[in-house]
Amino acid sequence: MKKHLVKFFILINLICLTSFALAQDVKGETDMDTLKPKILIAYYSYSGNTRAVAEAIRQETGGVLFEIKSNHAYPESYRDMTKQAQEEIKAGFRPVLTGQVDNMGQYDVVFIGSPNWWGTITPHISSFLAQYDLNGKTVVPFITHGGGGVQNTVRDLSVQCKGCKVSEKAWVGYGNETEGVRDWIKAVKILP
Numbered sequence: 001m002k003k004h005l006v007k008f009f010i011l012i013n014l015i016c017l018t019s020f021a022l023a024q025d026v027k028g029e030t031d032m033d034t035l036k037p038k039i040l041i042a043y044y045s046y047s048g049n050t051r052a053v054a055e056a057i058r059q060e061t062g063g064v065l066f067e068i069k070s071n072h073a074y075p076e077s078y079r080d081m082t083k084q085a086q087e088e089i090k091a092g093f094r095p096v097l098t099g100q101v102d103n104m105g106q107y108d109v110v111f112i113g114s115p116n117w118w119g120t121i122t123p124h125i126s127s128f129l130a131q132y133d134l135n136g137k138t139v140v141p142f143i144t145h146g147g148g149g150v151q152n153t154v155r156d157l158s159v160q161c162k163g164c165k166v167s168e169k170a171w172v173g174y175g176n177e178t179e180g181v182r183d184w185i186k187a188v189k190i191l192p
């Protein structure tokens with residue numbers, strides 16, 4: 001009988017120790033999770049370059065991708081398309097967006113990606129910035145271009161992003177280049 005009692009107490013001890021160790025482990029993971037910001041990667045891409053950078057950011061951060069889309073159409077011909085885009089930018093056109101970010105309030109950091117169109121962000125990005133309340137959020141711009149560089153893109157995005165903390169370290173890359181995205185993410189210092 002005594003033997004059984006000893007065995008019983010050893011078993012109880014083992015159960016208690018295991019539960020304690022498991023609880024510590026879970027707690028460790030939870031602590032890491034609370035340190036990690038919730039990240040959204042919102043972008044507009046006409047021909048795929050900005051999408052490629054958005055995907056690279058997703059791979060590095062584990063953030064949620066959101067493609068900014070509209071039913072607004074452009075002509076097939078590149079020349080006509082760029083002409084229409086130029087006229088629309090001059091006129092301050094804001095296309096109606098399709099799709100919705102699911103609960104924007106949950107995100108701490110929002111990467112916003114735009115191609116450089118005529119030296120500025122695309123009208124779709126302006127619509128996005130007007131539609132969502134990004135007040136208090138850290139916003140990290142990423143811009144792709146065809147040789148002109150940043151021009152007024154980041155400045156215009158910052159002006160239209162009311163109450164945002166726009167990172168000074170925007171990504172500005174030629175075409176669909178993604179080499180260096182990893183180092184850039186480290187430099188932006190958003191991950192613990």
Ligand SMILES: Cc1cc2nc3c(=O)[nH]c(=O)nc-3n(C[C@H](O)[C@H](O)[C@H](O)COP(=O)(O)O)c2cc1C
Pocket residue numbers: 044045046047048049050051081082083085086114115116117118119120144145146147148149174175176
């Ligand atoms: C309407 C239009 C205007 C553009 N204007 C510029 C410009 O002013 N400066 C520049 O460097 N590139 C310009 N580009 C090139 C794009 O910024 C570049 O190809 C970009 O990477 C395209 O991104 P996407 O493939 O995600 O649409 C323009 C492209 C388009 C379609």
